[in-house]
Amino acid sequence: MFRKEIKVLDCTIRDGGLINNYQFSEKFVKAVYAAICDSGVDIIEIGKKLVESDEYPRSKYGEWNYCEDDLIKRIVESYQGKFQPKIAVMFDIGRIDINGLKQKTDSPVDMIRTACYVKQIDKALDVVKRCKDKGYETTLNIMAISAAIETEVIEALEGVAKTPEVDYLYLVDSYGAFYSEQITHYINLYKNYMPIEKMGFHGHNNIQLAYANTQQCIIEGMNLLDTTINGMGRGAGNCNTELLLGFLRNPKYDVRPIYKVIQDEFVPLRKTMEWGFNDIYGISGLLNQHPRDGMKWRADKDKAENCHDFYDYCTKAVTGD
Template sequence: MQHIIISDPTLRDGSHAIKHQLNRKQIATYAALAESAQIPILEVGHGNGLGASSLQLGESLISDTDMLEACRENLQQTKLGVHVIPGFATISRDLRSAIDLGVDVVRVASHCTEADITKRHIEYARSREKEVYGVLMMSHMASAARLVEEAQKLESYGAMGVVLMDSAGAYLPHDVQEKVSALTGSLGVPVGFHAHNNLGLAIANSITALENGATILDGTIRGFGAGAGNAQLEVLVTVLHKMNYDTGIDYYKLLDIADIAEKDFVKIPYINSSNIVSGVAGVFSGFAKPVERIAKEYNVDPKDVFFELGKRKVVAGQEDLIIEVAEALAKHKINM
């Protein structure tokens, strides 16, 4: 029976859905529940990772330190993970202190064509003897050949695995097949896949990744996450167990956790029109709420905003361009 590593970013990607307002009690409670269900890796933090709390990206209710401590106090077997984007997270201020607080797993992420920026962070985390993965975000924006080049850089820096993120929920299964198989056929380290559900394909795409050699899959409780949400963890584990894969997760407890989390803090995502357009346009799922808010302010159609952002190939961290696009659309509307 093949073992699949499950990483749960409910307390990180999920925070996008509630504007990064998870409190310490909610984090501690979920961490204890994840431990009881033997979830292998639990990721915590601002939706954009360590050091990302800001006016531009949204301010977390509590600090990175408080979030990490709330988890660390409640985890023993479950590994504590963080998402690190160089530029938001510095080594000296953020990564060093996170590791000092007891982080076990470090995922260092970049835009899919900019793996070069991860080198120092990966090397530092490896020097601290942590489990370190490289992550390629918005991976739909690069060809399979280019993703292989970038993934090989991550491996050369010391990444112990490479995770492809479908950050916009833009993939169809044949895209997953092409890109994951290219990586698994070219790397000497494990490959992972992180799905979003904008087109209703998060579970199908995760299984396609698995069938093409991926051995690490991400999922969040009730799909709690940016935009239309992530692969729904309890559904993903159900399907994996039905396919006779081993996850090491206590299935009954996982189902109980989903019910508890829904009552406590999870805002269950659903696929609305904006999410669909975001996926088709290939725009980061975390843009959904600001696009809808800004489009309303400027009296323009959010669908037009998404498609224009897609044309400009806008990525996470460029939220200021949403206003620029909305202003341009509003002026065009007046001049028509």
């Protein structure tokens, strides 16, 4: 598949940080950044930019949860590759300091991605506008769409349509529950409010469909796709950067630096962190459930592999009305 407009956004550090509370070493993030530079990937999301709080104390969360400017500058200055990716960070509604956000001209950040649930749309659109006012490229990532009521999704999209400050609207499959025809269904719905050229996709791999669904988005005409190196991300993880680069026939991309950083940095990391498809996350995806129960189940070594028991646990919990 070749289409010159397609852009890849690698969110390894941001989605991977959901597994380890953003406790990556600076050495690791620098290695990821260098690989992204050399591979030609267009954008790197380097973490969340939240404020410290009782919910997110520095005692528990690493620095990629706060992404202060000095930190980002150290990363960007650590490597000069053939390409220089844009830098993105993620905002969570209610956990940020929008007044403290610098003007784009004084910041190493290029793009701010605002994540929200359907019910938070008004607050999220306000945040997007203010990010745009300060000069940033913006995305709006409405999460957990597979579990949202469609009339409420439509109301949210009506709000998006009235907000030209949204540069990209993301279709987000937080539960990793969609298959290709559902992707097409939601894209067609979103298209009523936003042109496909201004849409992005973020998938999860619970039922091994993150890569396939990303391809389906490309087939439907979408040009901004999220990936993570080695698929590292919460629960079953995401669409693998290396698979998508291997699929895209654009000579600007080189998959080798990605395989190199996997071999050097991710293989050792896999001994201490778990991500990727397994039976438990497969059940979460099939049942269209938030991965939190699956993650809790996997954390208990005595029952981590007991997929039949987990299926029973999940389905018994939802019987009755």
